[in-house]
Amino acid sequence: xxxxxxxxxxxxxxxxxxxxxxxxxxxxxxxxxxxxxxxxxxxxxxxxxxxxxxxxxxxxxxxxxxxxxxxxxxxxxxxxxxxxxxxxxxxxxxxxxxxxxxxxxxxxxxxxxxxxxxxxxxxxxxxxxxxxxxxxxxxxxxxxxxxxxxxxxxxxxxxxxxxxxxxxxxxxxxxxxxx
Numbered sequence: 559x560x561x562x563x564x565x566x567x568x569x570x571x572x573x574x575x576x577x578x579x580x581x582x583x584x585x586x587x588x589x590x591x592x593x594x595x596x597x598x599x600x601x602x603x604x605x606x607x608x609x610x611x612x613x614x615x616x617x618x619x620x621x622x623x624x625x626x627x628x629x630x631x632x633x634x635x636x637x638x639x640x641x642x643x644x645x646x647x648x649x650x651x652x653x654x655x656x657x658x659x660x661x662x663x664x665x666x667x668x669x670x671x672x673x674x675x676x677x678x679x680x681x682x683x684x685x686x687x688x689x690x691x692x693x694x695x696x697x698x699x700x701x702x703x704x705x706x707x708x709x710x711x712x713x714x715x716x717x718x719x720x721x722x723x724x725x726x727x728x729x730x731x732x733x734x735x736x737x
Contacts, residue, residue, distance in 0.1 A: 676736045677715070678708040688729045695720060709735055 572582065675684050677699070685696035695718070702718045703709060712733060715721050 674732055674734050677712070677733050678703065678735060688732055690725050690728055711735070 577585075675688065680699075682693065682696040682700060685691050685699055686693060691699075698718050698720065699715070706714075709715070712726070712730060712735060715726050715733075716723070
């Protein structure tokens with residue numbers, strides 16, 4: 559009787575889902591196929607034969623060939639460019655030192671002969687000597703100056719398109735206002 563009850567409940571759910579006979583067959587076939595594939599996959603798992611000796615042999619061969627290539631490169635450099643000295647692989651200390659040097663804040667390259675420039679009378683060439691001011695920015699500064707009758711304050715440079723707080727702070731020590 560229990561089997562008949564299970565059968566009745568199964569048919570009840572099938573009727574409730576409104577699945578046709580062909581859909582039931584398709585789902586059953588797919589479920590059986592899925593079960594077969596999982597079973598086959600379980601029995602056909604690949605095992606990896608890992609041998610430390612083979613791995614060590616490969617690493618040794620790699621190191622040997624790398625050393626030969628470095629030596630060949632060194633010989634070529636000495637033959638064609640004798641003043642160039644080829645260093646060996648950098649030590650971990652040298653790598654760390656290079657990293658710390660790269661992380662430092664970049665210093666601005668400022669010419670020693672940089673003079674203070676008057677914003678209200680400077681030419682385009684003079685403005686271009688400022689760090690971060692190129693031909694386009696110099697042209698915009700001159701256009702603004704001519705359109706507004708000169709600058710009344712250094713902060714007025716912020717009204718020039720493209721000049722922001724950071725750029726202004728970089729050039730502030732090198733500019734002044736004189737009418």
